[in-house]
Amino acid sequence: MGECNQEALEFLLERRSRPAKTLVAPGPDKASLEILITAAARTPDHGKLEPWRFIVLNKETLTKLAEKVSERGHALGCDEDQIAKARRSYDTGPMAVAVVEVQKPSEKIPAIEQTYSAGAVCLALLNAALAHGWGANWLSGWPSHDREFATNAFRLTENERVAGLIYIGTETSRPPERPRPILQDIVTWL
Numbered sequence: 001m002g003e004c005n006q007e008a009l010e011f012l013l014e015r016r017s018r019p020a021k022t023l024v025a026p027g028p029d030k031a032s033l034e035i036l037i038t039a040a041a042r043t044p045d046h047g048k049l050e051p052w053r054f055i056v057l058n059k060e061t062l063t064k065l066a067e068k069v070s071e072r073g074h075a076l077g078c079d080e081d082q083i084a085k086a087r088r089s090y091d092t093g094p095m096a097v098a099v100v101e102v103q104k105p106s107e108k109i110p111a112i113e114q115t116y117s118a119g120a121v122c123l124a125l126l127n128a129a130l131a132h133g134w135g136a137n138w139l140s141g142w143p144s145h146d147r148e149f150a151t152n153a154f155r156l157t158e159n160e161r162v163a164g165l166i167y168i169g170t171e172t173s174r175p176p177e178r179p180r181p182i183l184q185d186i187v188t189w190l
Helices: 006-014 030-040 059-076 080-091 111-131 147-154
Strands: 052-058 095-102 135-139 160-171
Touching (some): 052 160, 147 160
């Protein structure tokens, strides 16, 4: 067994996402954000495919996307509550990073493993931001899963989809701890 990194283990045992609505400016500067993205890019990527990429969204871009959420929601016939809830995700927070899954042809690496890797990148970026002292949250919502919205808003190609939006900023309030799973209910020992 290797040496235990007790600080890292304690961080993982105590980590807690921060609600995006509680995040304000400032967010990380470019140099700090590059450190976080570098950490996230160390995620296992199954055969060095790198089946993901990152899109940094500043506040101005998020505000423009909020307008597009409203337009798309009305075009789809969504009710006002659905539109308002989805729009709030783009209206709040000083910045976000969209993690885009990029499906790549491979005889060895199944598509589902590429999807899992993209999800792992989202969690790695979230944890890197929290470990760096930022508030952070991983969100998605119907706009990021709506093909037309996502393609236009994020300039996706046919083989891409949004895995998640990681909001990063300064936290204004620390959320209370929430109930966690009971290990006996979720673990089977064979």
